[in-house]
Amino acid sequence: MTATPEPPEPAAFDLDAAADQAIAACGRDAREAVKALIVAIEFLEVEADELRAAVSKGYSRGRRKPQRDRKDGTNEG
Known part of the structure; x- marks a missing residue:
């Protein structure tokens, strides 16, 4: 069995940028940026x-992934 290669990242996407x-x-505040991204x-x-x-x-042919556990402890799946 061969390993699945990682998909290449788009050339136009620059993580640092x-x-x-x-x-x-x-506003140049890294902490606020992290909070906004969260x-x-x-x-x-x-x-x-x-x-x-x-x-x-039927549309997904039963391949739906279970929904993740919520931070509040509930599971909606």
């Missing part, structure tokens, strides 16, 4: 959970 942009957008990730995770719940089991 993205980090600099996030920090600049938060909020953004949480928003996207909630949105992904809602979309997963909206997809029918």
Whole structure:
């Protein structure tokens, strides 16, 4: 069995530039940038959970991943 190669990163994506942009957008405060990114990730995770719940089991052929455990201790899956 062969190992699956990692997909190449898009050439146009520069992680350092993205980090600099996030920090600049938060008034050059790295701590505020990290907090903003955490909020953004949480928003996207909630949105992904809602979309997963909206997809029918037949459409996904039963391959839906279980929803992650929430920080508040509940599991919506």
